[in-house]
Amino acid sequence: MGEKDSTAKQPHSEESESTPLDSKMNRRTFLKASTISAGVIGLGGIALSTGNSTTVVQNPTENLPATSNSDPFASQTVTLNINGKSYEVSVEPRDMLNNVLRDDLGLIGTKRPCNRGECGGCTVLIDGVAYMSCTYPAYRAAGHSITTVEGYNVPSSTESQILNALQLAWVQEDGGQCSGCQPGQIMSATALLLSNPNPTLDEIKAGMSGNLCRCGNYDGIIASIQLAAQNLQGGSA
Amino acid sequence: MSSKPQSSGLNNLDPNAKFNLVGNQAVTRRDIYAKVTGQRKYTPDIGPGDIGRSTMWYAGFLVAPHPHARVTSIDVSAAQAAGYVTLVESDLPVGALFGIGARAYPPLVSSEVLYPGQPVAAVAAPTANEVVDALNLIKVEYEQLPYVFDAQEALQASAPQLWPGGNVPGGGVGENGAVTSGTLTLNLGDVDTALANADVVYEDTFGTSIQQHFEIFPRGAVAYWSGGQLTVNASTQFAWAVQQQLAAYFAIPATDVRVSTSLGGYEDGGALGNGLGNKSTGEEYVLAAVLAQKIGAPVKFVHTRLTHARTTTNRWPLSATFRLGAMNDGTLVAIDGIYTANVGGRGGAQGADAVGDFYNAYNCPNMRFYSIPVTTDAYSNGAAMRSVGEEQGHFLMESAIDELAHKLNMDPVQFRLKNMRQAPNPVEPFANLPYTTIAQPQALQEAMQAFGWSNLWKGWGVPSSVNGTKRVGVGMCIQNASKGSPFPPSTSQVQVDPDGTVTVYIGLTDHGAGGNTTFPLIASEALGLTSMANVKLIQSDTMYTTNASVTAGSQSTHNSHSLLYAVEDLKNQWFPIVASKLNANANNLAFGNDTIYDTTNPSNSISFNDAAALLTSSIKGFGVWQIPFNVAYRSTGARFAQVEVDTETAVVHVISHTFALGLGRTIFYKGAIHQMMGGSVMGIGSAFFEELLNDPSQNVTVTPGFPSSGSWLNPNFHDYQIPTIYENPDSANVIPVENIDPTGPFGATGIGENCIIAADISFINALSNALGGYRFHKTPIRIEDVVEAIQWMNSNPNGASSTSSSTTS
Amino acid sequence: MSSNNEVPKFGLLTASTPAEAVSLLTQYGDQARIVSGGTDLLYTMKNGVTYKTPNYVVDISSLPLNYIKYDATDGLRIGATTPISAIATDPNIAQYYAVLSQAAATVAAPQIRNQATAAGDIIQDTWCWYLRNNYPCWQNGGNVCYGVLGDNRYYQSIFGGRLTFAVNPGDTPVAYFALNADVTVQGPNGTTNMPISQLLPGVAIVGGKVKENSLQHNEMVTEIHVPAPPANSVSSWYKVRARQSFDFALASAAAVLTMNGSTISAASLVLGGVDVAPHRATAAESYLVGQSLTTSTIQGAAAKAVEGATPLTTGTGNSFRVFLAQGAVSKALTLLQS
Structure with a gap:
């Protein structure tokens, strides 16, 4: 039971109250925290880095060389190219791309419904191909082009153009109810339209068969994809 | 400042009324773009x-x-x-x-x-x-x-006693298994005499399994x-x-x-x-x-998937043994039902809602029900899952009713038309409460027509079509379920700022049902707005909003009725100011088409924003609404389905279904349609896939640090199977039936739970029709159960009566 | 047993050649396992399956083993780390090895197929719920098969077993069996070549551990080779599963028939998902030779294919999968009926 403060404070106060226990965080946590506070992402969801520049986050206490097999358990610093921007982050071997996107970079548009590779809700594109980020090792994503559901306004990117067409179609055709699975659905749909701009119903089902929707909104999803495909075909491209 | 009007003149109940936003098919889900671009934080x-x-x-x-x-x-x-x-x-x-x-x-x-x-x-x-x-x-x-999973076994004296006082929450079991307390007993007429005098008596037992919500986010x-x-x-x-x-x-x-x-x-x-x-x-x-x-x-x-599946709540397995009596002309004369609810390790007394559904759905002079909750080690906590036992109860009820119609060799639609509760003047029979509204027989008739039942139904056990190894059957059912019970008053507020911004404060949330659209839509319609562009929603936060009851029980739409009272209160503060500007009587003013106008001289009007600009500061209207206690709130509808089964692979596919549901009035059109479709898809899961399993192996020596016999098997999205896009029906025809409910905002009622209720049994009755009339006795019907049905059919080519007993007196 | 879904700490070892990977496996012994796509191993580690969770992982995903080569004489060569999706969409495989193309297309779900690899689909662990949930079974350090005693409906053999009765879950291995594929295995002393049936013997005891493949802990599959298809051969695949995506086979059938006009001159018929390894239906193969495909001969072959089945009668029992296996054979052969 916390001691009652005599001054009236809003429970939502921004006051921080670190205790010795909380400040006793381990080194890895500190590294991760420093990655965030160095301004890669504002946690309100606004990207602070722009263009294709690399945001280099220096660890003030030590540099961890990514040499192979010297300390197999060591974290390594990797560069991730996400939605056209570069991020350097420190990752443990066991860090999945999903943990890094969400917990370290604040890119929470990529969801984590099952964290077991069983629902597709965490789907991202890596070099245009759909993967479940919860079972994709983060270190392996280094140097590859990653697109998340936040990547809808990347200049001169076909992926981005398809992605946003889908997102707009999702509004028109009511593609989601609770919408928890929908970022993953839309990333799978983006991969589908990238390789097949005008899919048949059967091809849509095949392409979307790795994404569960607990609301059962599959008819809305199908209609949304069909509308986006139609809009992209008839569009200026 | 707070006021509590006895009635709201804003509640337009005219069935033919024209609205700007209510039922407007162009209205899109307000928060969906933020959600699908990854900006909304869960x-x-x-x-x-x-x-x-x-x-x-x-x-x-x-x-x-x-x-x-x-x-x-x-x-x-x-x-x-x-x-x-x-x-x-x-x-x-x-x-x-x-x-x-x-x-x-x-x-x-x-x-x-x-x-x-x-x-x-x-x-x-x-x-x-x-x-x-x-x-x-x-x-x-x-x-x-020692542990016990099965409810009937747990009722035996030799079973492990899991709680002090025994395995029946709040009660015990006496001699001959007669439950002494902790049960619900409802008795109407004289069931024993009616059964003795019935032309046909049909007795059977049905049961369901442990299911879990598996919400997409734990x-x-x-x-x-x-x-x-x-x-x-x-x-x-x-x-x-x-x-x-x-x-x-x-x-x-x-x-x-x-x-x-x-x-x-x-x-x-x-x-x-x-x-x-x-x-x-x-x-x-x-x-x-x-x-x-x-x-x-x-x-x-x-929660992780494992802890979510195994330590939160579950849909409890419910079984029932029925004796149903009918006359040869198809009149239902007796219903005798004993329900047993396996409520898990720590669930409480459950079962009343399923019983209530049966005595509401059918009009029968002699009815008697027992309901027994039983504690077991099978799972954590039997509780609500898109209804409180009613999803299970409808499977039990509509299995038995369908089979009774089969015994009578009567068209299942005709049997329901003859016996179901319907207009005019429907009354809940035990507490003698009048319904606020009922969609029957309209829902059943519309769905039957739209589905084309008379062309597709070929008789009991006779499939609609056979093409090689593919057999297609049709089936139907009705539903009659509670849509919320009288909760404490629901409250909300609506604020207008001088710049014309409207803010809706309501302590309800949106778990996918569309409340984030429905709530501002209701307020906006009451305010005469044609768009929600300047309407904000603040919801479900104890710091900014007030208690509007739980977002559950298909009652949020009903509970957002308080918004009409909030707008009424707002009007009382605002219209006197506007009246002096318009040189009109405040009592004659009304909202309409983005204006406030004089009803005695409609051309004397002011735009909504100009009227807001008359305010020197924001004003807020307070709404309180208490759902009346002396009436029955029921959601009624009918379902028809066409299901294909491959007799070589036992794979089942829902080809099409037609679902008519009384929803009072459609508020958020896209949301309502998609909920009706999506809930039915969830029903495919309940019918053919979903079951949370425990290991049935017995007495394997325990290895410390590892799971033992009787532990979990499938607490994850791969092995607890929910439908994928491939299981989605090829076509879905959902029909909202607008049976105005005078207690709902604009006559609307909630539909959330009713979108899944009875979906499973509509598909199962169709599968049964495809397989020679084989009667399935449990859910889910897994592929091995379909194999058994196919083998039964192959050895009973004439579709002889199934294992269930039936006597003709 | 972990109730969490995070991966326990592991040491990451990377190799640039198969020999180097094998040398790391030798160095770390039982402590290390290979990860290629990762969809199976990482899942197992998230489940915390005690005897399957390594402390070190040798990542071979960057080895130059992602390739599909087709030559009319030599046949098909697939590198170990080639994604399943590449096998499913390769035009040569579709043309000459339809059974393999179709089997690959039915693996799991699209995202999994993009990540899971050719060798991984062969040597993945069984999906038996008991192993996956860390019950102390034969494959997990114990001395009992819970599947025999408990819920054996979906993932236990209907053709018997030894110690473990869990079925091999893969789809593409069934096609490889039907196509008489062989695999190249890199070990500490170089490479060896073996028929796939030798790699997947059903139950193997390797280094005192009960396994379903015969690899030593310091061996890895580097390549799968499928001989050139016989002239005038046709092939097909059918997978029976309850859910049409994200589900393993309850029974599958891979058929390769060599035709002389409408007469079958040679038949290769293998069942999947019903035995501890892909199950060659020899009686059905013999039965088919000399016949043509008719409804009657298809039904005859389907019945022959499940001859000798010994479904479990303990626990839940699994005899319904005999029916499904018959159905899979019938469907696969019907697809070849012109």
Whole structure:
């Protein structure tokens, strides 16, 4: 039971109250925290880095060389190219791309419904191909082009153009109810339209068969994809 | 300032009324773009920056992999030595219990484990990864105890007694298995005499299985303290209940506890990622707060798939033995039903709703029901899952009714038309309450026509078509379910700013049902607006909104009726100001088409925004609405389905279905249509896939540190199967029937639960028709059950009567 | 047993050649396992399956083993780390090895097929719920098969077993069996070549551990070779599963028939998902030779294919999968009926 403060404070106060226990965080946590506070992402969801520049986050206490097999358990610093921007982050071997996107970079548009590779809700594109980020090792994503559901306004990117067409179609055709699975659905749909701009119903089902929707909104999803495909075909491209 | 008008003149109940937004097919879901671009934060998405902090800890449960065991030791020292924070029962206040009455339990147990997956410890670590490290450092030893999964076995005197006083919550079982208390007994007419005089008596037993919500996002919370004040951002359908629970637990005033759905408190804030009845209160909301207090940092406590499936709530298995009596002309003369609910290790008394559905759905002079809840080790806690037992109850009821029609060799539609409760003047028979509205027989007739039943139905056990190994059958059912019970008053507010901005404050949330659109839509329509562009929504946050009851029970639309009263109150403050501007009588003013106008001279009007500009400061209207107690709220509808089965592979596919449901009035059109379709898809899961399983092996020697016989098998999305896009029906025809309910806003009623209720049995009755009339006796019907049906059909080419008994007197 | 879904700490070892990978496996012994796509191993580690969770992982995903080569004489060569999706979409495989193309297309779900690899689909662990949930079974350090005693409906053999009765879950291995593929295995002393049936013997005891493949702990599959298809051969695949995506086979059938006009001159018929390894239906193969495909001969072959089945009668029992296996054979052969 916390001691009652005599001054009236809003429970939502921004006051921080670190205790010795909380400040006793381990080194890895500190590294991760420093990655965030160095301004890669504002946690309100606004990207602070722009263009294709690399945001280099220096660890003030030590540099961890990514040499192979010297300390197999060591974290390594990797560069991730996400939605056209570069991020350097420190990752443990066991860090999945999903943990890094969400917990370290604040890119929470990529969801984590099952964290077991069983629902597709965490789907991202890596070099245009759909993967479940919860079972994709983060270190392996280094140097590859990653697109998340936040990547809808990347200049001169076909992926981005398809992605946003889908997102707009999702509004028109009511593609989601609770919408928890929908970022993953839309990333799978983006991969589908990238390789097949005008899919048949059967091809849509095949392409979307790795994404569960607990609301059962599959008819809305199908209609949304069909509308986006139609809009992209008839569009200026 | 607050007012409570007795009636709202704003509630337009004209069935032919023209609206701007109500029922408008062009209205899109307000929060969907934010959600599909990754901008909307659900509870699991909340990071430290969202709550003004720089760090956040992560928490998880250690659960027992045994069905029934005594905890002999818990050693958390290694985890603590590694810098992690642990909780066991002794760290928690004595007497701080969860659950219902005699089945209340502590959120972590150090004594007796009653089901596989019961939490024995909780940990917190500075990163999500390290939660697993901390859990792996805790050593728990157990002594195995005899366990029982089956409800009938648990009623035997020799069964392990799981709670003091026996395995019937609140009661016991006397001689010959007669339940002495803790049961529900309803008796109308003279069932025994009616059965003795019936032309046909049909007796059979049906049952369902343990199911789980498997919400796309698991339940969870982010908790943090500022001095003595606690904030919990929770994925909850009922922020006020969580607030009360936390205040009681920490013995602090409720005003020192803020609970919000997701981040809450800002426009369209609430986002749950499904609720389905599983997200009202929960242990982790409290434990996150305890850990946050101990650590001095925010703690995020989100269930994993395993702990979500096994330690939160479940849809309880319900079985029923029926004796139904009918005359040769198809008149239903007697219903005798004994329901047994397996409520799990810590569920309370359940079963009344399923019974209520039967006596509401059918008009029968002689009815008698018993309902027995039984505690077992099978799972955690039998509770609501998109209805409170009614989904199960409809399977039981509509299996038996269908088979009775089969015994009578009567068209199943004709049997329902003859016996179901319908207009005019429907009355709930036991408490003698008049219905507020009923959609029957309109729903059944419209659905039958749209489906083309008369062309597709070829008779009992005769499929509509056979093409090689593919057989197609058709089936139908009706539904009559509760749509919410009289909860305490629901409250809300509507504010208008001088710049014309409208803000709707309502303590309901949106777990996928579309409330984030429905609530502002109702207020906007009442305000005469043609667009919601300048309407904001603040919802489900105990700091900014007031209690509007739980977002559950298909009653949120009903409960948002308070918005009409809030607009009424707003009008009373605003119209006198506008009246002087228009030189009109305030009593003659009305909202309409983005204006306020004089009803005696409609050309004398002022635009909504200009009228707002007359205000010197914002004004807020307060609405209170109490659902009347002396009437019956029922949701009624009918379903028809066409199902294909391949007799070589036993794979079943729903080709099409038609679903007509009374919803009073369509408010948010796209949302209503998609809920009706989506709930039916969830019903495909219930019919053919979903069952939470325990290991049936017996008496394998226990290996310490590993799961034992009787532990879980499929607590994940791969093995607890829900429908994929391939299981989606090829076509779905959903028909909203607008049976105006005078107690609902604009005559509307809620539909959430009713979108899944009876879906499974409509598909199952169609499958039965495809397979020679084979009667399935349980859900889910897994592929092995379909194989059995095919083999039965192959050896009974004439579709002889199934295993169930039937006597003709 | 972890109730968490995070991966326990592991040491990451990377190799640039198969020999180097094998040398790391030799060096770390039982402590290390290979990860290629990772969809199976990482899942197992998230489940905390005690005897399957390594402390070290040798990542071979960057080895130059992602390739599909087709030559009319030599046949098909698939590198170990080639994604399943590449096998499913390769035009040569579709043309000459339809059974393999179709089997690959039915693996799991699209995202999994993009990540899971050719060798991984062969040597993945069984999906038996008991192993996956860390019950102390034969494959997990114990001395009992829970599947025999408990819920054996979906993932236990209907053709018997030894110690473990869990079925091999893969789809593409069934096609490889039907196509008489062989595999190249890199060991500490170089490479060896073996028929796939030798790699997947059903139950193997290797280094005192009960396994379903015969690899030593310091061996890895580097390549799968499928001989050139016989002239005038046709092939097909059918997978029976309850859910049409994200589900393993309850029974599958891979058929390769060599035709002389409408007469079958040679038949290769293998069942999947019903035995501890892909199950060659020899009686059905003999039965088919000399016949043409008619409804009657298809039914005859389907019945022959399940001759000798010994479904479990303990626990839940699994005889319904005899029916499904018959159905899979019938469907696969019907697809070849012109």
